[in-house]
Amino acid sequence: MLTRKSFAKINITLEIIGKRNDGYHDIASVMQAIDLSDELTFSYADRITLRSNLKSMENNDNLIVKAARALRKLTGYTGGADIFLKKNIPLSSGMGGGSSNAACTLLSLNSLWGLNLGLADLFKIADHIGSDVSFFLTSAPALVKGKGNIVEPINGFPRLYVLTVTPSLDMINKTSLLYSYVTADMFTNGDLSRAVANRIGQNLPLDGHDTWNVFAELYNGFSQEVVSYKEKMMDCGAEWTQMTGSGPSLYTFSEDKDFVVNIMSKLVKLGIRCNLSSTISPEISDLI
Numbered sequence: 001m002l003t004r005k006s007f008a009k010i011n012i013t014l015e016i017i018g019k020r021n022d023g024y025h026d027i028a029s030v031m032q033a034i035d036l037s038d039e040l041t042f043s044y045a046d047r048i049t050l051r052s053n054l055k056s057m058e059n060n061d062n063l064i065v066k067a068a069r070a071l072r073k074l075t076g077y078t079g080g081a082d083i084f085l086k087k088n089i090p091l092s093s094g095m096g097g098g099s100s101n102a103a104c105t106l107l108s109l110n111s112l113w114g115l116n117l118g119l120a121d122l123f124k125i126a127d128h129i130g131s132d133v134s135f136f137l138t139s140a141p142a143l144v145k146g147k148g149n150i151v152e153p154i155n156g157f158p159r160l161y162v163l164t165v166t167p168s169l170d171m172i173n174k175t176s177l178l179y180s181y182v183t184a185d186m187f188t189n190g191d192l193s194r195a196v197a198n199r200i201g202q203n204l205p206l207d208g209h210d211t212w213n214v215f216a217e218l219y220n221g222f223s224q225e226v227v228s229y230k231e232k233m234m235d236c237g238a239e240w241t242q243m244t245g246s247g248p249s250l251y252t253f254s255e256d257k258d259f260v261v262n263i264m265s266k267l268v269k270l271g272i273r274c275n276l277s278s279t280i281s282p283e284i285s286d287l288i
Helices: 063-075 097-112 119-127 174-181 191-201 216-220 224-235 257-269
Strands: 002-011 013-019 025-045 048-052 080-086 142-146 150-153 161-165 250-254 274-278
Touching (some): 002 097, 013 191, 025 161, 025 191, 048 063, 063 097, 063 119, 080 097, 097 119, 142 191, 161 224, 161 257, 216 224, 224 257, 250 257
Parallel strands (some): 048 080
Antiparallel strands (some): 002 025, 013 025, 025 080, 025 142, 142 150, 161 250, 161 274
């Protein structure tokens, strides 16, 4: 039996460079893992099965199952695994829970099944499963490019306390729908993401001015709840907010834990569910 944490992430930046011939979009994004996590437990079995504390996760379309099957197909492994997912990361939140689960599955089954594949082989599999899966194979802070499959690690990311909130949003195929709203005038050249990556590499402090997300303004046009959450976060003391991934989750961060906890306490009194986490240090990332 093997139990492993599957971490969430925030996008410090998220730029879209352009649309690819294969239908995906090229991006530039600074990603950082946070210690908000799901938990996955793997046991030997004859076939691949998935159970969860959240029953809606128990289906063959789950990226966990897809990752396990892809790994088995590539290696010719004939056994299986009984997998239990304890879900904590909000669903369809922009924090990469599904992709993180897939990466965790690849890493864990590679170990459990004794396959001894290197990261390069796992990256090839990840590329075919989901756009953010490659990032989560190390969960180290990174500048992510291409369709999410080019991961350039960044050294020196500061320890930050991160407050995330996830507005309720019922959208089918959210990510693909939001990308379909993106027009050419929203494309950028990646300079902002490279500049932020360089800033981190020089151990310079980060604040809200360093964050940017191409999807943030899109939500203003169709989700009053997201707008309302932004306003409430600001009213409760946040100096800025930003969106992560394709949303709808919002975050703010600070090096001052008490400052973030104070904001969270006020939001909780308003009935808003919050998650307090911290960025994962390189030392922790090395253990993932």
